[in-house]
Amino acid sequence: MKAILSLIIASATLATIYCPVERFEQSMPNPPTLAVPVAPVFPDKQVVVPLREPAVSRSLEQIEAANLQFAMKKLEADRKLIEQRHSIQLMMMGIGKDHIIVQVRRTGDVENPMPEDEIEGVKQTLFGIAGGEFPLELSVMECCKNAANVTGKIRSYDKEQDRILIVNEQKKNGNTDDPEATWVGLQADAVLVVDGSKATGLSESLVGREAKVWTTGVMMTSYPGQTTAIKLVIE
Incomplete structure (x- = not known):
C-alpha cells in the first residue's frame, strides 16, 4: 500500500514539472515578441518572452537642436567673411524654436532696399558655411521708411x-x-x-x-x- 501511495505522489510531482508548454505560452501576453530557447527542461520547445523596444538615446528634436547649434557656431566664426562678401552688417543671429534667425542691413547704401538677388546670395553663403541647408528666417533691415527712433x-x-x-x-x-x-x-x-x-x-x-x-x-x-x-x- 505504501509503495502504491509513493508511486501516486511521484507521478503527481512529475506531472507538475512537465506541464505542457502550450498551456504556458497561452498565459503570456501577445505584443511583438522574441523567441528565447529555454533548456534543458524543454529542449524541443521555446518559451515566448515579450520584446522590449530599446530606448532611443536622443529625440529627433534634440538632434535638430544640436544641428542648429553646430550651424550657428560656424556662422558666428565666419561673421566677418559674410559681411565683407556681401557688403552687409549682421545685426542679429540667433536660434529660434526650430530655426536660425538672421537679420542683416545693407552697408554703404543705407537708404536703398536690398535687391532680391543679393538677399538670395546671402542665403546661399550662409548655407555654404554651415555645410548645407537649414531652417532659416532671413530678414533685411531697411532704413528710414518709418518714423525716427x-x-x-x-x-x-x-x-x-x-x-x-x-x-x-x-x-x-x-x-x-x-x-x-x-x-x-x-x-x-x-x-x-x-x-x-x-x-x-x-x-x-x-x-x-x-x-x-x-x-x-x-x-x-x-x-x-x-x-x-x-x-x-x-x-
Missing part, C-alpha cells in the same frame, strides 16, 4: 567719443520724471544731413538744434541711453 534737441557734444546727447522733454524715461535722453554716435556708413545737405561729421556747432535719428535698433539701457545712427537729420 530718437527725436529731440541736441544738448551736448562728446568730442572724445564723437557723439551727441539728444534730449526729448516731451517724453519721459520709463516711469521716472526724467526726460528721454540718448547719446547718439554714427555708424561708419551713416547718412548725416544738416539743413537739407549731407554733412561729414558731428561737432559742437550742432548743440541746440533739433535732431531725428534712425538707429540700428540696438539701445543700451543706461541713462542716458546709448545707440548709433544709420541716418541723422539735423534741422
Whole structure:
C-alpha cells in the first residue's frame, strides 16, 4: 500500500514539472515578441518572452537642436567673411524654436532696399558655411521708411567719443520724471544731413538744434541711453 501511495505522489510531482508548454505560452501576453530557447527542461520547445523596444538615446528634436547649434557656431566664426562678401552688417543671429534667425542691413547704401538677388546670395553663403541647408528666417533691415527712433534737441557734444546727447522733454524715461535722453554716435556708413545737405561729421556747432535719428535698433539701457545712427537729420 505504501509503495502504491509513493508511486501516486511521484507521478503527481512529475506531472507538475512537465506541464505542457502550450498551456504556458497561452498565459503570456501577445505584443511583438522574441523567441528565447529555454533548456534543458524543454529542449524541443521555446518559451515566448515579450520584446522590449530599446530606448532611443536622443529625440529627433534634440538632434535638430544640436544641428542648429553646430550651424550657428560656424556662422558666428565666419561673421566677418559674410559681411565683407556681401557688403552687409549682421545685426542679429540667433536660434529660434526650430530655426536660425538672421537679420542683416545693407552697408554703404543705407537708404536703398536690398535687391532680391543679393538677399538670395546671402542665403546661399550662409548655407555654404554651415555645410548645407537649414531652417532659416532671413530678414533685411531697411532704413528710414518709418518714423525716427530718437527725436529731440541736441544738448551736448562728446568730442572724445564723437557723439551727441539728444534730449526729448516731451517724453519721459520709463516711469521716472526724467526726460528721454540718448547719446547718439554714427555708424561708419551713416547718412548725416544738416539743413537739407549731407554733412561729414558731428561737432559742437550742432548743440541746440533739433535732431531725428534712425538707429540700428540696438539701445543700451543706461541713462542716458546709448545707440548709433544709420541716418541723422539735423534741422
